[in-house]
Amino acid sequence: MHRSASRLTRILACAAVPVMLVVAGCSSDSDGKKESGADKPAAASSQDSADAPKPQNIEPAKFAKLPDACDAVTAKTIETLVPETKTKNGTAGKTSDTTTRGSCSWNGLEDKGVKGSQYRWLDVSFLRYESESSLGVSGQKRAEDNYAKEVAKAQGAQGAKNLRTSPAAGVGEDAKAIGYELKKTDEDFTYATIVTRTDNVVITLTYNGTGYAGAKPPAASDLMKGAIAAAKEAVASVTAANK
Known part of the structure; x- marks a missing residue:
């Protein structure tokens, strides 16, 4: 009876190890996805800024006023x-x-x-x-x-x-x-x-x-x-x- 109880304890302990590894593995994947997703908007924003038309150096208008x-x-x-x-x-x-x-x-x-x-x-x-x-x-x-x-x-x-x-x-x-x-x-x-x-x-x-x-x-x-x-x-x- 004592031997059976000891054997059951060892089986449950071994079974718990892969479960923890799987959970840890999923947690790591999830973090990786979040970091990857956070990088994409920043890259897109940077590209949009590069593509946006830049103001040109145009000479100011000669006449700033009109007469009455x-x-x-x-x-x-x-x-x-x-x-x-x-x-x-x-x-x-x-x-x-x-x-x-x-x-x-x-x-x-x-x-x-x-x-x-x-x-x-x-x-x-x-x-x-x-x-x-x-x-x-x-x-x-x-x-x-x-x-x-x-x-x-x-x-x-x-x-x-x-x-x-x-x-x-x-x-x-x-x-x-x-x-x-x-x-x-x-x-x-x-x-x-x-x-x-x-x-x-x-x-x-x-x-x-x-x-x-x-x-x-x-x-x-x-x-x-x-x-x-x-x-x-x-x-x-x-x-x-x-x-």
Whole structure:
């Protein structure tokens, strides 16, 4: 009886040894998996950082400010181009950010008695573009791209007749002179538009007019001459605003 009990004790002790080894082995495998899993996200994160696009060294935009659009054309020029101006200081366009866009307009009707009346409208608008380092695009390049769009927009005026486009020499770095005729309010209006770019700023100036009560509409060449003179002042105002 005593011998049998001793034998049973030895069998149970031997049986317990492989169980402990198995448990220890499983525990070790489990720890190994956790460590391996923890390494993977770190490696992926490192790879993502390496693949992410890096900001480029893009030159800052030349012009950081825009002029007050209503001061961009001199009072003397306004008086010449828009006689009997309703609001000599101009009417500013609405904008939520005066550092990137601005506009102003003037209009007036000059009564010449039995010779009829002459109506004139002048409008100038500015668009300024910042450099985008994250995209690798300079303010100048953005302005060049949008200058082309503004030219196309001016050329695409609905109902325009006798469209004429030519370079506007001496106005900014790029400039187009766009002229056409347009019938509205039963009158024939003549239009002269200058779209120009000075570095990272695009300027669009439109000058138009017509004759009422038997008066002849203005000559297209006269309107274009006035538009070019006003556009030159608008370009100069950008430089002055950034001194």
